[in-house]
Amino acid sequence: MAKVIVVTSGKGGVGKTTSTAALGAALAQFGQNVVVIDFDVGLRNLDLVMGAERRVVYDFINVTQGVAKLSQALIRDKRLDRLALLPASQTRDKDALTEEGVQSVITALRKTFDWVICDSPAGIERGATLAMRFADEAIIVTNPEVSSVRDSDRIIGILDAKTVRAERGERVAKHLLVTRYDQARAARGEMLTIEDVLEILSTPLLGIVPESQEVLRASNLGAPVTFNNANSGPARAYFDAARRLMGEDVEMTIPADKQGLFGKLFGRRAA
Amino acid sequence: MTAVTQPGPSTRFVCRSYMAVVLAPEPPLLDWVAGIQERINAAGRFLVGSPVVLDLSAVKLSASAIGHLVAELDQRGIRVMGLENTDPASTGAGLPPLVRPSRGAQTTLDVLPETPTAKVAPKSTTPPKPTTLLLEEPVRSGQSIFFPDGDVTVLGSVGSGAELVAGGSIHVYGALRGRAMAGSNGNARARIFCSRIEAELLAIDGYYMTAESMDKSLRDRAVQAWLEGNQLKLTALD
Numbered sequence: 382m383a384k385v386i387v388v389t390s391g392k393g394g395v396g397k398t399t400s401t402a403a404l405g406a407a408l409a410q411f412g413q414n415v416v417v418i419d420f421d422v423g424l425r426n427l428d429l430v431m432g433a434e435r436r437v438v439y440d441f442i443n444v445t446q447g448v449a450k451l452s453q454a455l456i457r458d459k460r461l462d463r464l465a466l467l468p469a470s471q472t473r474d475k476d477a478l479t480e481e482g483v484q485s486v487i488t489a490l491r492k493t494f495d496w497v498i499c500d501s502p503a504g505i506e507r508g509a510t511l512a513m514r515f516a517d518e519a520i521i522v523t524n525p526e527v528s529s530v531r532d533s534d535r536i537i538g539i540l541d542a543k544t545v546r547a548e549r550g551e552r553v554a555k556h557l558l559v560t561r562y563d564q565a566r567a568a569r570g571e572m573l574t575i576e577d578v579l580e581i582l583s584t585p586l587l588g589i590v591p592e593s594q595e596v597l598r599a600s601n602l603g604a605p606v607t608f609n610n611a612n613s614g615p616a617r618a619y620f621d622a623a624r625r626l627m628g629e630d631v632e633m634t635i636p637a638d639k640q641g642l643f644g645k646l647f648g649r650r651a652a
Numbered sequence: 653m654t655a656v657t658q659p660g661p662s663t664r665f666v667c668r669s670y671m672a673v674v675l676a677p678e679p680p681l682l683d684w685v686a687g688i689q690e691r692i693n694a695a696g697r698f699l700v701g702s703p704v705v706l707d708l709s710a711v712k713l714s715a716s717a718i719g720h721l722v723a724e725l726d727q728r729g730i731r732v733m734g735l736e737n738t739d740p741a742s743t744g745a746g747l748p749p750l751v752r753p754s755r756g757a758q759t760t761l762d763v764l765p766e767t768p769t770a771k772v773a774p775k776s777t778t779p780p781k782p783t784t785l786l787l788e789e790p791v792r793s794g795q796s797i798f799f800p801d802g803d804v805t806v807l808g809s810v811g812s813g814a815e816l817v818a819g820g821s822i823h824v825y826g827a828l829r830g831r832a833m834a835g836s837n838g839n840a841r842a843r844i845f846c847s848r849i850e851a852e853l854l855a856i857d858g859y860y861m862t863a864e865s866m867d868k869s870l871r872d873r874a875v876q877a878w879l880e881g882n883q884l885k886l887t888a889l890d
Binding site: 505534541581 | 789790791792793794795808809811812813814827829
């Protein structure tokens with residue numbers, strides 16, 4: 382049974398696209414069939430982060446408008462063919478998306494993939510609400526700072542009101558993914574702590590991705606961070622999060638980049 | 653018309669609240685309309701396209717006079733969506749509907765999300781109207797809970813940017829980080845209780861207090877708020 386997951390946040394720049402790519406790749410590395418969909422029509426990025434920008438011929442809008450077949454628009458990842466990308470159109474805007482079009486594409490993808498991961502645009506407008514519309518589960522990406530947390534709170538409310546599941550009286554399972562977390566700064570009070578974020582959002586934690594240079598390095602190279610450097614802190618955090626999505630019980634840690642002796646002696650543990 | 657229940661497509665009724673501008677015409681009406689015209693001259697598209705409600709409490713007008721006034725405003729681009737504080741007999745066909753007269757705090761409302769009040773199933777015998785609203789889930793940022801009929805109890809927290817409006821008292825068993833407005837129908841005896849206060853704004857019967865004017869020593873503590881004369885008071889419960 383395929384699962385449709387929306388990666389959303391409300392606020393921009395918190396790491397939705399990075400997380401979509403990394404989690405999609407991690408799930409594929411664990412043997413799952415995964416498709417990631419870019420819902421950011423007009424400002425597409427997922428193709429760049431996945432390193433597929435030169436291979437885009439047809440896009441999501443072409444498929445919903447019947448210009449191209451779904452199989453023509455899907456781009457198989459060169460590193461791992463269990464991973465596919467449905468790119469957004471860069472020349473159109475969010476109004477080109479229709480609910481019927483999105484529904485038909487997602488219904489078709491459910492038949493061939495285990496996971497359909499929808500990368501939501503920022504905001505709470507059409508693009509974001511259509512990205513979450515047919516989701517079974519949601520990953521809310523949050524940075525440990527107040528504006529991001531409040532926007533996430535807003536998005537959680539919208540998930541409970543505007544998704545098909547919510548309208549049927551069912552629940553959209555929600556997972557919180559805290560990204561760009563810096564334990565030292567949180568300890569100094571310059572950032573919210575994980576406990577603060579969880580207390581405000583009262584949503585179960587999927588993972589904590591540490592702030593790291595590796596993320597920018599990977600996206601500049603056009604590779605999800607779990608492909609580019611599987612031993613880096615963020616990659617291990619995404620692998621753990623992917624295993625939790627698959628239902629495994631994994632102890633919550635904040636994996637750090639290459640730990641020296643000092644780091645090992647004072648190993649960081651999440652609450 | 654005979655009412656027959658037939659299995660068929662179900663109709664969904666959704667309650668929404670909107671913010672409207674209330675204009676209160678004063679006698680003499682000609683001067684008042686001239687004043688509006690001056691505002692339009694000064695501000696261009698003054699109130700054009702905004703929903704407007706006419707509060708007719710200060711004037712006594714017949715149906716035709718109201719029609720005339722509405723037409724005058726319409727000519728100036730101001731569309732009247734409703735009337736308040738006037739005799740129901742003087743609002744007929746062709747005139748905007750009479751919206752329920754209200755006193756006390758005017759509240760600004762976002763889209764009303766799915767709250768239990770919006771999901772009342774039609775029944776053959778109407779049960780007595782509930783006088784309390786119990787919310788078991790946290791109230792999220794941007795959500796607006798509007799319950800003019802009585803008390804609102806929230807078991808979780810109320811997020812920053814969320815809003816509770818109750819005709820009666822408000823009880824929050826989590827942290828109150830948003831706005832809480834109790835006694836919105838003019839009930840000065842309504843109170844606000846919460847187990848942890850980080851609120852942006854508290855109001856009872858239209859008298860309000862912002863976060864800045866709350867005593868810092870009360871922050872993060874369990875408190876209650878009540879009205880003493882025109883003054884909103886806040887005190888710790890523990």
